[in-house]
Amino acid sequence: MKLSILGCHSATPRTNTNPTAQVLEIRNHMFLIDCGEGTQVELRRHKIKFVRIKHIFISHMHGDHYFGLVGLISTFRLLTREADLHIYCPKGLKEVITLQMKLADSWTNYKLIFHELDSNTSELIFEDDKVEVYTIPLDHRVYTNGFMFKEKDRDRKLDMNAILNRDIDVAYYRKLKQGFDIVDNKGELVENHSVTKPGRKPKSYAFCSDTAYNETIVPIIKGVDVLYHESTFLEQHKHLAEPTKHSTAIQAAEIAKRAEIGTLILGHYSTRYNDLECFRTEAQTIFDNVELAEDGKLFEF
Amino acid sequence: MKLSILGCHSATPRTNTNPTAQVLEIRNHMFLIDCGEGTQVELRRHKIKFVRIKHIFISHMHGDHYFGLVGLISTFRLLTREADLHIYCPKGLKEVITLQMKLADSWTNYKLIFHELDSNTSELIFEDDKVEVYTIPLDHRVYTNGFMFKEKDRDRKLDMNAILNRDIDVAYYRKLKQGFDIVDNKGELVENHSVTKPGRKPKSYAFCSDTAYNETIVPIIKGVDVLYHESTFLEQHKHLAEPTKHSTAIQAAEIAKRAEIGTLILGHYSTRYNDLECFRTEAQTIFDNVELAEDGKLFEF
Known part of the structure; x- marks a missing residue:
């Protein structure tokens, strides 16, 4: 299981920080999770073959999580892609994309299949013989899902x-x-x-961004090997986390502890912070095994 | 008159090429012309203060000319902009932007004013005591305007x-x-x-992208000091220019010659070419004063 962080910062893209996008490689799948502006260039920079991306998961309709999607879809068309593309997203995204295709008078020559989500309970949204993907309903200012990727039992x-x-x-x-x-x-x-x-223990990965501190996700992500949990703020700005429905590093660690997960990866940092090590330091007061997401970083589990 | 080329390549953004966006600084105005994906990062890279951009001109509804706009508008909001923002664009762009703001439940705290264009003849769309801006109807696959920026007569x-x-x-x-x-x-x-x-002769600049070879623009841009004219293709791919409604370097030069302009800047190169000097070489068989747009290049006239 490999996780490439293409971007892990909140709000606006800048010369040295990218908004949210990551690629999870698991059992020969390349799942793209969120797609902020500039994601297609980051995919090129990471030499990830476009054609290997067949499933894209969009957490919510804030721009730093999906403004790069229409460009990626359009580039796939220009490169004469033929493979189907599945997009799992909140209701509304299909209208945004199709409106722009209509105005450009440019339709994809590949099948573009939207799976629009509106459930407030966790549901199975993808399954094949190797992997299952479930939604993780999150608590944010607009309808938001995290995603849980679970390998099925491996061969003995x-x-x-x-x-x-x-x-x-x-x-x-x-x-x-x-x-x-x-x-x-x-x-x-x-x-x-x-x-x-027994075969190798199947791996699991949970992506939770963006969300306020939300204990209702604990049973869903219980025992997951790797949890990416947003930590937009440090403790000194905790008062900003509540109204914006974001989390602090300590809150992310609290969720990790309660869910008894393996490794916690922090990300979605507010652009006000220059020193990311403070996020690790604060989280480790609650939970030991903490990693920091960084743009361009590759995690292997 | 200063022209910053933020991006001058066609189709898809890549690690080393940006789609169309440029900033024209003229008589204290900073006019943003087109806004492909990644434009907000290029503005930062060029240290162009966001607040100085009050007027954005969008030529047409192909993604490589406007996919960066929604992110820029959104970033202006996050940075608590107060100044009005005027957008001159084809019909439809307002719907694209407002739909995305609605889905994000995030409205701008500054005034966002769309001037949707649908005329097929040149019209005056902006005027103050120093500058006038006219549309230049172009011939492309969707409704497209170039823009002509003219200084008014300067003081004696x-x-x-x-x-x-x-x-x-x-x-x-x-x-x-x-x-x-x-x-x-x-x-x-x-x-x-x-x-x-007499005061200094007033300057003028015409932006023409994207367009097929189109002599009807000649009277509109007659005698302009600087003409940016797209040249997507070289002569060897002339057969591609016609069906896609783009121009070759030689066609751009032919327009420059007929319109008796000062300096021709070529751009909107297809990403198939590595050596841009060939564009200059071909254009100079028709018209002498040819410059090549390059991402990050600043022209002063």
Whole structure:
């Protein structure tokens, strides 16, 4: 599981900071999460092949989370993309994009499929044989979802010593990896656990931005391996967090602690701060395992 | 008259090229012309104070000419701008911007005034005591205007030797600069031309992008000091210019020659070309005084 931070700052793009966008690489998927202005250039800078992005998740309709989307869709068209593109987003985004395509008299030559969300409870919005994606309803000034990416259980590993002691046809290996019991060449039952070991534990990632401190998400993200939680403010500006429905570093850490997650990544910093280490310092008063998002940073888990 | 090229490439923003945006500084105005994605960051890079931009001119509704506008408007709001902002644009842009503000539940705290254009003949769209701006109807795939910026006649210069030979009250100097005859302290008529010289010749600038080769603009831009004319293609791709309604470098030069303009600036290059000097070489077979726009370049006239 690799997470590329293309941008992790709030509000306005500047010469040295980008608004929110990140790419999660998980089981051969490249999921783009949020798409602030300039995201397509950052994708190029990170040498992420456009065609590998087939699913885009937009948290909410504030510009620093989606103003780069219409340009990306338009660039995909100019590059004669053919693959379908799925966009998971709040209601309204489809109208914004189609209005601009209509005015440009330029429709995509690939299928553009909007999955407009309006539920206030967590729901499964994507699933294939390897990954599931759930919404995480957040508490912000407009309708906002975080997203939870969960690997499905991985194949069991074959215990080759045990297998070679039994007379098992190679054709059954796939069934064994999938956890089934089989019958060997002598007609005897082979219990799965006697010849396989558990596969690697499936990984999970939760993206929560933007949101006020919100304990109702704790059961949804319980035990997640990696949590990206916004921390727009430090403690000294806590009074700004409440009216703007953002979080402080300490509040993000409090959520991480309650949800018993693995690693907390902080981000969505207000542009008023120059020294990001203060975010880590404050969060670590509550929760140990804290990382700082930075534009251009790659996390591997 | 200063022209800052923020971006001069067509189609998609890339790590090393920006889509169209430029700032014309003329008689204390800072006019922003087109506003592709990333323009607000380029304005910061050029240290152009946001508050000095009060008038934005959008040529047409293709993304590489306006996708940066909604972000700029939004940033102005976050920076608590108070000054009015005027936007001259094709019909439809107001709907695009207001829809996005509605979805974000974020209205500007400054006055945002759209001047939506739909005329197919040149019209005066801005005027104050120093500058006039006219549209230049262009021939592109969607409704498109170029813009012509003309300084008004400048004040006449006082001929101080001639003035001191007459008994003229200082209070009359302003009238003399404005071209009026006056009466001196002896009651004698002072003919204006006897004590003043012509002021500096007023400057003019025409922006023409995007457009097919279109001779109907020649009378409108006749004799302009500086013409920015798109040249998306070189001669080898002339066959692409016609269906896409763009121009070649030679066509831009042909317009410059027919309109007897001063300096031709080429731009809006297709991203397929690496060596821009070829644009100059081809244009100079028709018209001598050719400059190449480059992202980040400042022209002073």
